[in-house]
Amino acid sequence: MTQATDRFTAPPDDQTLAATVVALEEQGFSVEVVDDLDAARMAVLARILKGSPVMTNTSVTLQEARITGRDQRRRAA
Numbered sequence: 001m002t003q004a005t006d007r008f009t010a011p012p013d014d015q016t017l018a019a020t021v022v023a024l025e026e027q028g029f030s031v032e033v034v035d036d037l038d039a040a041r042m043a044v045l046a047r048i049l050k051g052s053p054v055m056t057n058t059s060v061t062l063q064e065a066r067i068t069g070r071d072q073r074r075r076a077a
Contacts, residue, residue: 040065044067
């Protein structure tokens with residue numbers, strides 16, 4: 001089994017996070033930084049119009065944040 005480095009398992013420092021936000025915004029992305037998975041789930045679900053189809057593929061991040069699944073989308077709508 002391959003061990004993941006801290007680069008992929010630890011949260012970024014404030015400088016890296018700020019640089020990432022700037023880089024994404026420069027490419028036209030809207031960025032909202034949140035403190036935890038619950039806040040992330042609410043931020044994502046708030047942007048999905050009720051009844052909209054959502055393609056999530058198999059994202060561990062979306063699964064851990066409990067964003068995938070119809071029940072979560074309905075609760076936020």
